[in-house]
Amino acid sequence: METAMSDLFDEYPMLIFALESLLALFLLVFIVVWTSSGKKKAARAASNEQQTQRKSQ
Structure with a gap:
């Protein structure tokens, strides 16, 4: 599982920024x-x- 995440971020390096911006x-x-x-x-x-x-x- 750990290598799959690493491979995913290696293949799509901007994905971590997209996830961070969605969280923000x-x-x-x-x-x-x-x-x-x-x-x-x-007020009520x-x-x-x-x-x-x-x-x-």
Whole structure:
């Protein structure tokens, strides 16, 4: 198995860069989605808090 990977990278030397760039792209998308969902949750919590304050007055 180890020699097969070595042969693959010897035959296609740019493959490792392509795999690394795909991993970086996936991480970027994951981080953006993660942070944007956190902002939505915080905004939802703030609006719910304002609604409960209005109802209690």
